Amino acid sequence: MLAALLLDHPFPDDEPLLHTADRMLTAGEARAGVTELAQRLRAGDVRPGTAVAVRLPNSPESVIAMTAIWSAGAVFVPVNAAAPAAEAERALEAARPAALVEPAPDGGLHVRHLDGAVRTYPDGTAFLTWTSGTTGTPKAILHTHDGYLELLDRVLGPLRGRGPSGRPPSPNLIPVSLALNSGIYNALFGLRAGAALVIMDRFRPREFADLLARFGIRSTVLPPAAIVTLNASDVEALSPLRYVRSITAPLSPLHARRFTDRFGAFVLNSYGQAEVGEVIGWTAADAKAHPEKVGAAGRPLPGVAVRIAAPEGEIGPLWVRPPRMASGYATGEQLADRIDAEGFVDTGDLARVDADGFVWIEGRAGDLINRGGNKVFPEQVEEVLRLSPAVAEAAVVGAPDDRLGEVPVAFVVDAPGAPPAPDEALAKLCREHLVAYKVPVAFHRVDALPRTEVGKLRRGDLVRRLA
Structure with missing residues (x-):
């Protein structure tokens, strides 16, 4: 026991x-x-x-x-x-x-x-x-x-x-x-x-x-x-x-x-x-x-x-x-x-x-964004956004779109002590590392990302905020 x-x-x-x-x-x-x-x-x-x-x-x-x-x-x-x-x-x-x-x-x-x-x-x-x-x-x-x-x-x-x-x-x-x-x-x-x-x-x-x-x-x-x-x-x-x-x-x-x-x-x-x-x-x-x-x-x-x-x-x-x-x-x-x-x-x-038997977690199946048939993994886009010294945290969710079904949208927490990066600069950073359909169509600044007590991101809260 x-x-x-x-x-x-x-x-x-x-x-x-x-x-x-x-x-x-x-x-x-x-x-x-x-x-x-x-x-x-x-x-x-x-x-x-x-x-x-x-x-x-x-x-x-x-x-x-x-x-x-x-x-x-x-x-x-x-x-x-x-x-x-x-x-x-x-x-x-x-x-x-x-x-x-x-x-x-x-x-x-x-x-x-x-x-x-x-x-x-x-x-x-x-x-x-x-x-x-x-x-x-x-x-x-x-x-x-x-x-x-x-x-x-x-x-x-x-x-x-x-x-x-x-x-x-x-x-x-x-x-x-x-x-x-x-x-x-x-x-x-x-x-x-x-x-x-x-x-x-x-x-x-x-x-x-x-x-x-x-x-x-x-x-x-x-x-x-x-x-x-x-x-x-x-x-x-x-x-x-x-x-x-x-x-x-x-x-x-x-x-x-x-x-x-x-x-x-x-x-x-x-x-x-x-x-x-x-x-x-x-x-x-x-x-x-x-x-x-x-x-x-x-x-x-x-x-x-x-x-x-x-x-x-x-x-x-x-x-x-x-x-x-x-x-x-x-x-x-x-x-x-x-x-x-x-x-x-x-x-x-x-x-x-991978070939050595190591498992890489790519995200939740329910978080996957389907942009007109192209699959966007939010975590992949978030990691690129965090390459910017002006970004402390980032979260990407799918927003409804009449033509494509869903498009990626980013929520960004600015890094303390650094000037905020313009949306254009963040989009350019994404284009340098990702194919075009993975680049967020919009960037929203927030003071903090909604998380559970152990740090899990509440993506649903961000989707509701978009609505």
């Missing part, structure tokens, strides 16, 4: 285990906190198979609450502390937990037992997470203890045993919310690897750099939005960082190369979805052997089969078959609707595989 990752952690009781910028809990203190909270949950209305929601800011207490719920035999339901009240209520209505863990006035943890119908979940259910909601209403995904352990070992397997004998892993830095699948995964990944955890309450470039140096962190994970922020920041060095695993959303090869060139840390892109876990990624050996592939998602992980529905080497729909996947949705949708007779899952993304 996942609770064992903390309760049976290899650190002795007096070893520091959970850190923040200004606090520390030893392994013994963390285990005592888990035991005490689990006893309180059992003494209330929490029974095995029922759910307990947690609404806490990023902190050691978030990890303790998650583990205590599993120790009590219950299902963990994370609720983002930064979410509006209406969104939090929708999450509670969907999950129907027996109790809610929230901050107590004295700084501890308060357990509030909830009225109403309580749902009982199938045996082995560990926790719920929600899809990003970029393409529709978020769905609650059911994760099992066995399935998530398999996912952790699927990724850890190629990485284990590569360092000097007896050398402990560097602490795992967690810069994303522990209410999100990416934050939960990062915390459990560290514990499974036998590492301490360093928890950020929110991402700040300078604090991130300070924590790397203080804890001697050699590898970490970051969402693309954080990588882009660091590229544009005044942070000069990220020593001793050597590898960054990009998570939650595709990172453009351009930003990956910029980060590697600037900070000397290789960006290991990866690919996965909440329903199937991480299925494509990098190893340190691949990074050393193929530095020219920076920006690729990597190669299929052990036990994962990948299929591109297109001729060899060309771009097409990406299907994956992992050894295990999420058990389903708590919100009524059917995961089986996306699975074919051979067990492959339709990811909804477009990709290609």
